[in-house]
Amino acid sequence: xxxxxxxxxxxxxxxxxxxxxxxxxxxxxxxxxxxxxxxxxxxxxxxxxxxxxxxxxxxxxxxxxxxxxxxxxxxxxxxxxxxxxxxxxxxxxxxxxxxxxxxxxxxxxxxxxxxxxxxxxxxxxxxxxxxxxxxxxxxxxxxxxxxxxxxxxxxxxxxxxxxxxxxxxxxxxxxxxxxxxxxxxxxxxxxxxxxxxxxxxxxxxxxxxxxxxxxxxxxxxxxxxxxxxxxxxxxxxxxxxxxxxxxxxxxxxxxxxxxxxxxxxxxxxxxxx
Amino acid sequence: xxxxxxxxxxxxxxxxxxxxxxxxxxxxxxxxxxxxxxxxxxxxxxxxxxxxxxxxxxxxxxxxxxxxxxxxxxxxxxxxxxxxxxxxxxxxxxxxxxxxxxxxxxxxxxxxxxxxxxxxxxxxxxxxxxxxxxxxxxxxxxxxxxxxxxxxxxxxxxxxxxxxxxxxxxxxxxxxxxxxxxxxxxxxxxxxxxxxxxxxxxxxxxxxxxxxxxxxxxxxxxxxxxxxxxxxxxxxxxxxxxxxxxxxxxxxxxxxxxxxxxxxxxxxxxxxxxxxxxxxxxxxxxxxxxxxxxxxxxxxxxxxxxxx
Numbered sequence: 001x002x003x004x005x006x007x008x009x010x011x012x013x014x015x016x017x018x019x020x021x022x023x024x025x026x027x028x029x030x031x032x033x034x035x036x037x038x039x040x041x042x043x044x045x046x047x048x049x050x051x052x053x054x055x056x057x058x059x060x061x062x063x064x065x066x067x068x069x070x071x072x073x074x075x076x077x078x079x080x081x082x083x084x085x086x087x088x089x090x091x092x093x094x095x096x097x098x099x100x101x102x103x104x105x106x107x108x109x110x111x112x113x114x115x116x117x118x119x120x121x122x123x124x125x126x127x128x129x130x131x132x133x134x135x136x137x138x139x140x141x142x143x144x145x146x147x148x149x150x151x152x153x154x155x156x157x158x159x160x161x162x163x164x165x166x167x168x169x170x171x172x173x174x175x176x177x178x179x180x181x182x183x184x185x186x187x188x189x190x191x192x193x194x195x196x197x198x199x200x201x202x203x204x205x206x207x208x209x210x211x212x213x214x215x216x217x218x219x220x221x222x223x224x225x226x227x228x229x230x231x232x233x234x235x236x237x238x239x240x241x242x243x244x245x246x247x248x249x250x251x252x253x254x255x256x257x258x259x260x261x262x263x264x265x266x267x268x269x270x271x272x273x
Numbered sequence: 274x275x276x277x278x279x280x281x282x283x284x285x286x287x288x289x290x291x292x293x294x295x296x297x298x299x300x301x302x303x304x305x306x307x308x309x310x311x312x313x314x315x316x317x318x319x320x321x322x323x324x325x326x327x328x329x330x331x332x333x334x335x336x337x338x339x340x341x342x343x344x345x346x347x348x349x350x351x352x353x354x355x356x357x358x359x360x361x362x363x364x365x366x367x368x369x370x371x372x373x374x375x376x377x378x379x380x381x382x383x384x385x386x387x388x389x390x391x392x393x394x395x396x397x398x399x400x401x402x403x404x405x406x407x408x409x410x411x412x413x414x415x416x417x418x419x420x421x422x423x424x425x426x427x428x429x430x431x432x433x434x435x436x437x438x439x440x441x442x443x444x445x446x447x448x449x450x451x452x453x454x455x456x457x458x459x460x461x462x463x464x465x466x467x468x469x470x471x472x473x474x475x476x477x478x479x480x481x482x483x484x485x486x487x488x489x490x491x492x493x494x495x496x497x498x499x500x501x502x503x504x505x506x507x508x509x510x511x512x513x514x515x516x517x518x519x520x521x522x523x524x525x526x527x528x529x530x531x532x533x534x535x536x537x538x539x540x541x542x543x544x545x546x547x548x549x550x551x552x553x554x555x556x557x558x559x560x561x562x563x564x565x566x567x568x569x570x571x572x573x574x575x576x577x578x579x580x581x
Binding site for chain 2: 005008009012013015016017030031032033035036037061062063064065066095098099126127128130131133134148149200203204205207208210211220221223226242243245246247248249250251252253255256258259260263
């Protein structure tokens, strides 16, 4: 590696760290535009039929906490605020329900909601698509106990919840490609509406499903979380992270332009020689 | 000669298929009972007895399979692959209810459908073996590094310490959830170490992306130029600061289509969707062809073909 390459890398890393750090330490308020996919997901949550559960999957873990945590928090806040009973369920990462459960505990305390009455953590369900198929047919006999070891039949929120017909909406919060499982086996068979909250890099893959109506709404990474916080009327961590993300994006664009200017200048010099 | 061999192979497939289907239907009830979860879990003696019997049975079976010559192993894998695929094909393509096909069944239901759940449990058990094999391979690799004190041996030591500490305290906290020592250690290892470490590893990629943007994204052709323009519009259109550039334009009416976030959403929702659909069609057709080749053992170089 040449000396210029060695130093240019380190300068770029330093620039990125400084740009992000400045706006993390001194946040600035930026106005948020709500995209149609985020708005339709908000509307789907608003229109969950009374007596039906909202299921928020916890298919993420620490690596994508930066994007998935604010998404999960905004969705749970909406449900707690509107008193929509919700359940957490993980099928991909065993750590997911623990992390999501901690958010729910904190937010439920804020709104004075009770565990087992207003929300429940079903924990991690191993077995991928096969487990989802079995879960859709018989929820109490597939989940059996909640994430904290309490039998489901002792929780008031589970009264009358038997199968997928008792679920009003399922939102998959994940950095992985688990949403096709829910589209194939839940929407495809039972027509239960499915929402999706994914990391920014996964969002382009979701648009064909959104266009076909197989997904009712979509939160695209941290931007999606910030849009949802705007809709819920409670700007939180995603909104605070929008300024660092905005400036980091602009820095990357500037780097692409500078990189191309350097490339064309060196090519012209080589051609002249 | 080749045609006769292929004909013989397909006749064998057909025979195996008929026999297996008949066996699956006849043994439906015992199979469902065999793969059903044991009530009582770890507190039931039946649970530990079942585990002991399974370990002995699987150990004996794997020992036997290991002693088979490669040719026999290949044949066995071909048959198991075909039977496994056949189950899903029959379950999916045969009707859910048919008075003609399933005349002997009480509600004329597809006899393979009730087997889906036990097969699902069996798949979970097989997936469990993959975790075991992966752990065993990792341990063998790192034990070798440690024994020979190879360069970076301390990383192997860190692996063993982390592996056994997480497993021990995780299981202790799971089965003795009220023990404060177990909870404190598990929280310290998981919440205070594992979670920030994973987050840090993922965050570091952002720095590499920034240098990659500077060094690799070159507009060498007109197509690369179009791609860069689309990438810049989508990147700018995803963040509030980018949206601010066109915030003076109205939110409604024809002029709103010139807002950066609207253009970004159009690129994602229309242009990207169309391209992605094309890619998905190609991928799925390819996947279907590949699955058929694997299922019917038409794929060369698979299942011990490399071994002499």
